[in-house]
Amino acid sequence: MGPYEILAAIGSGGMGEVYRAHDTRLGREVAIKMLRRDGHARLLQEARAVSALNHSNILGLYDICSENGSEFLVMELVRGKTLDQRIGNRGISVNEAVKYAIPIADALACAHAAGIFHRDLKPSNIMVSADGAPKILDFGLAQASEPKDPDGNETRSLTGASQQVVAGTAAYMSPEQAEGKKLDARSDIFSFGAVMYEMVTGRRAFRGDSTASTLAAVLHCDPEPPANIPKELERIIQRCLRKDPNRRFQTMGDVRIELEEVREESESRTQAAIQAPARKRKNWIYALAAIALLGFGSTVWSWRSEPAPIPGPGQPIPLTTYLGDQDWPDMSPDGSRVVFAWNGENRSKYHIYVKPIGSENYLQLTKGDAEEIAPKWSPNGQWIAFQRNDSAGYYTFLTTPIGGNERKIHDGMCMGISWSSDSKALACGAEKALILISAETGDTRQLTTPPEGQFDAFPAFSPDGRKLLFIRGAWNSSCDLYLLELQRDLSPRAKPRRITFENAMVANLGNLAWTADGRQAIWAMTKTTPYHLTLYRVPITAKGSIQPLGFVGRALFPAIARRQDRLAYVRWLVDVDIWRADGHTTKRDPASSTQLEWSPQFSPDGKRIAFESDRSGPQEIWVANSDGTEPLQLTNFGRHCGSPRWSPDGHWIVFDAYMGNGIREIWAIKSSGGKPRQLTRGPGSSDVPSFSYDGKWIYFGNDRTGHHEIYKLPFAGGAAMQVTHSGGHAPQGSIDGQTIYYLDAVWSGVLHEVPAAGGQDRSLGVDVAYRAFQVVSDGIYFIAPAGKDGRGREIRFYDFAARKSRLIQALGNVDTFLCLAISPDRKTFLYPVWQEDSRNLMLVENFR
Numbered sequence: 001m002g003p004y005e006i007l008a009a010i011g012s013g014g015m016g017e018v019y020r021a022h023d024t025r026l027g028r029e030v031a032i033k034m035l036r037r038d039g040h041a042r043l044l045q046e047a048r049a050v051s052a053l054n055h056s057n058i059l060g061l062y063d064i065c066s067e068n069g070s071e072f073l074v075m076e077l078v079r080g081k082t083l084d085q086r087i088g089n090r091g092i093s094v095n096e097a098v099k100y101a102i103p104i105a106d107a108l109a110c111a112h113a114a115g116i117f118h119r120d121l122k123p124s125n126i127m128v129s130a131d132g133a134p135k136i137l138d139f140g141l142a143q144a145s146e147p148k149d150p151d152g153n154e155t156r157s158l159t160g161a162s163q164q165v166v167a168g169t170a171a172y173m174s175p176e177q178a179e180g181k182k183l184d185a186r187s188d189i190f191s192f193g194a195v196m197y198e199m200v201t202g203r204r205a206f207r208g209d210s211t212a213s214t215l216a217a218v219l220h221c222d223p224e225p226p227a228n229i230p231k232e233l234e235r236i237i238q239r240c241l242r243k244d245p246n247r248r249f250q251t252m253g254d255v256r257i258e259l260e261e262v263r264e265e266s267e268s269r270t271q272a273a274i275q276a277p278a279r280k281r282k283n284w285i286y287a288l289a290a291i292a293l294l295g296f297g298s299t300v301w302s303w304r305s306e307p308a309p310i311p312g313p314g315q316p317i318p319l320t321t322y323l324g325d326q327d328w329p330d331m332s333p334d335g336s337r338v339v340f341a342w343n344g345e346n347r348s349k350y351h352i353y354v355k356p357i358g359s360e361n362y363l364q365l366t367k368g369d370a371e372e373i374a375p376k377w378s379p380n381g382q383w384i385a386f387q388r389n390d391s392a393g394y395y396t397f398l399t400t401p402i403g404g405n406e407r408k409i410h411d412g413m414c415m416g417i418s419w420s421s422d423s424k425a426l427a428c429g430a431e432k433a434l435i436l437i438s439a440e441t442g443d444t445r446q447l448t449t450p451p452e453g454q455f456d457a458f459p460a461f462s463p464d465g466r467k468l469l470f471i472r473g474a475w476n477s478s479c480d481l482y483l484l485e486l487q488r489d490l491s492p493r494a495k496p497r498r499i500t501f502e503n504a505m506v507a508n509l510g511n512l513a514w515t516a517d518g519r520q521a522i523w524a525m526t527k528t529t530p531y532h533l534t535l536y537r538v539p540i541t542a543k544g545s546i547q548p549l550g551f552v553g554r555a556l557f558p559a560i561a562r563r564q565d566r567l568a569y570v571r572w573l574v575d576v577d578i579w580r581a582d583g584h585t586t587k588r589d590p591a592s593s594t595q596l597e598w599s600p601q602f603s604p605d606g607k608r609i610a611f612e613s614d615r616s617g618p619q620e621i622w623v624a625n626s627d628g629t630e631p632l633q634l635t636n637f638g639r640h641c642g643s644p645r646w647s648p649d650g651h652w653i654v655f656d657a658y659m660g661n662g663i664r665e666i667w668a669i670k671s672s673g674g675k676p677r678q679l680t681r682g683p684g685s686s687d688v689p690s691f692s693y694d695g696k697w698i699y700f701g702n703d704r705t706g707h708h709e710i711y712k713l714p715f716a717g718g719a720a721m722q723v724t725h726s727g728g729h730a731p732q733g734s735i736d737g738q739t740i741y742y743l744d745a746v747w748s749g750v751l752h753e754v755p756a757a758g759g760q761d762r763s764l765g766v767d768v769a770y771r772a773f774q775v776v777s778d779g780i781y782f783i784a785p786a787g788k789d790g791r792g793r794e795i796r797f798y799d800f801a802a803r804k805s806r807l808i809q810a811l812g813n814v815d816t817f818l819c820l821a822i823s824p825d826r827k828t829f830l831y832p833v834w835q836e837d838s839r840n841l842m843l844v845e846n847f848r
């Protein structure tokens with residue numbers, strides 16, 4: 001075979017025979033792969049693309065040759081074992097798995113950046129060399145239509161009615177690959193998750209007695225969670241294995257970063273253990289020996305650096321894990337079933353479903369073009385009430401727990417509904433007041449009369465039916481819980497009594513549930529931002545203070561069974577990360593975490609960034625190096641702080657902070673840390689501040705006139721002056737100090753300009769997504785909303801001289817959010833991206 005001397009056969013695969021050979025010209029051993037004739041043209045095309053890759057963890061491709069009409073590839077020869085041989089039946093250690101996974105992820109990221117996808121990633125396609133380095137084999141060559149692979153008969157080409165070829169190994173295919181859909185990098189991410197799962201468990205994530213049953217598991221089943229591994233690693237694997245590609249990691253670079261964090265945390269813990277004083281270790285050994293002498297030798301002990309937690313209520317477990325969002329759960333009276341609203345796998349319209357607890361089966365109760373939400377089960381178990389919204393408006397309907405026999409009982413929106421204990425009436429938060437609706441006739445009567453400018457909503461009858469708990473608040477302000485005592489005919493016994501004094505945020509109001517004994521209520525509440533909604537225990541008939549349920553994070557819509565110690569609620573998963581763009585590529589910033597990060601801003605010298613994050617609890621202001629490393633919390637308000645902006649000299653950062661009652665104020669803090677200085681004290685709510693270019697003024701928005709306008713305030717102190725009179729949000733000043741640029745809407749809007757001294761404003765005719773713009777000397781960089789032509793979001797530059805914008809970089813169909821930052825040299829852009837926003841139902845057994 002030309003200069004290659006065949007030494008021995010290595011094996012055979014779906015694409016042909018593999019041999020060990022000697023390169024007589026260069027005096028080295030290589031691997032020769034003889035390609036089968038069918039389909040080799042496409043394989044050669046992809047092989048040429050792979051040959052351009054240069055990564056130490058991708059098997060090197062040296063040459064593509066032809067002899068006597070046969071094509072063959074000359075490749076790097078790796079001595080070692082395949083990963084499936086390393087894994088065996090027992091798996092490998094977490095440290096070893098992460099050690100292999102990081103370079104594999106990096107290699108995949110390199111190939112994906114070149115537009116090359118593997119499509120058949122599996123342990124047998126990964127070699128581990130003698131020095132422990134993994135090498136991905138057959139990269140980019142896996143879409144052959146062959147009946148077998150070296151491990152057995154699971155590599156398939158399946159042709160359905162559409163004649164779309166499906167190639168790959170069933171147990172490692174992504175759902176979209178199994179269905180013959182168009183693939184992208186996220187398909188490899190799914191396969192990578194399956195490989196990671198097998199490394200840490202020793203078993204395949206998806207198994208079946210046949211190819212068909214294995215593919216069915218890939219499409220419809222979730223693997224059993226791996227045991228005895230770090231929670232963060234479990235989360236990474238599960239996110240890779242999401243059925244919906246949009247809910248997986250979107251790039252292998254993200255996966256690699258997450259794995260590196262797992263490795264760093266593991267190394268940190270190991271180093272801490274190594275550095276522990278020898279005396280402490282000896283004392284612990286003596287203590288164990290003494291305990292053993294006392295007869296506790298069979299006890300398993302673990303050394304903890306903090307006291308073991310006191311056992312509390314049951315811990316949450318998933319109740320639903322469907323794609324899309326599951327919301328508004330309510331329990332059947334006996335606690336055996338849950339009714340909920342679900343917008344389906346494609347997140348279209350919400351409909352009502354019933355699911356037995358402990359079963360994966362469910363029953364769809366409503367269908368059609370209208371949307372149905374907020375179901376509530378009657379105490380007698382016979383009816384389910386729900387809200388329906390169609391083009392004509394909102395209505396309240398009743399249906400049975402098995403569907404059919406729908407009956408409309410009320411026209412108009414209900415902000416929350418609740419059944420009376422005798423199942424004859426429903427309380428409804430209608431417009432401003434609470435009303436009572438007859439379940440038989442639909443007749444209504446008013447129950448409450450809130451003060452002017454306020455509303456009553458989300459009523460909840462107590463188990464005995466003699467009390468009605470509800471939320472009273474004002475839009476753009478705050479809310480609290482009130483209790484209405486009722487007589488036997490459900491008429492009010494007295495005026496409502498205020499129960500809490502939390503001044504909670506009105507946004508994403510949410511939802512009350514009485515405990516089964518009628519002594520307490522569970523309230524989904526937040527004082528900071530809607531993204532921090534969580535569940536609190538509120539004493540009603542007993543003394544005590546409101547306390548958070550310690551075992552839940554972001555949560556809403558609690559529901560408690562009347563005759564079972566069961567709590568259901570919605571777990572809200574939200575992750576916003578900062579991303580970097582350089583005009584060509586994009587990547588996640590190292591300052592990001594699994595929590596919320598947004599509003600990034602470069603310091604004037606470009607050496608640091610400021611941003612807001614809730615990684616420590618409430619949203620606070622953080623700073624980090626310009627490359628995103630070494631993040632440091634700057635504020636410690638214990639409530640939401642946001643919109644940080646640097647002073648021109650880099651010594652100060654101005655920001656807004658939530659003060660309660662719907663009010664935000666403007667503060668400043670030195671960028672080196674220290675005590676914050678309050679700049680505004682009403683009237684009205686002030687937000688989204690920025691410095692003038694000379695540092696003498698603070699521009700901000702305020703609603704003191706009843707409309708949100710732009711104001712300016714001397715940084716050294718003094719009265720605020722109104723600049724606009726036709727509305728305005730998120731102001732930024734020009735470099736020469738003569739002009740203020742702002743948006744005409746609170747989130748996304750059109751850019752306007754107005755003289756800094758006040759005067760006539762003018763529209764620039766530029767649409768901006770989510771306040772994402774930054775003013776520079778000769779123009780404005782901004783993120784344009786996704787176009788109707790499917791272009792997706794774009795970074796653009798509006799040129800002051802030309803009075804028009806031009807494209808800087810396409811971002812694709814990402815959901816950017818709040819802010820765009822540009823480095824002083826204009827080479828780097830920072831912008832937040834929604835990584836995850838999903839809701840599933842959780843269940844807590846033995847809840848008391």
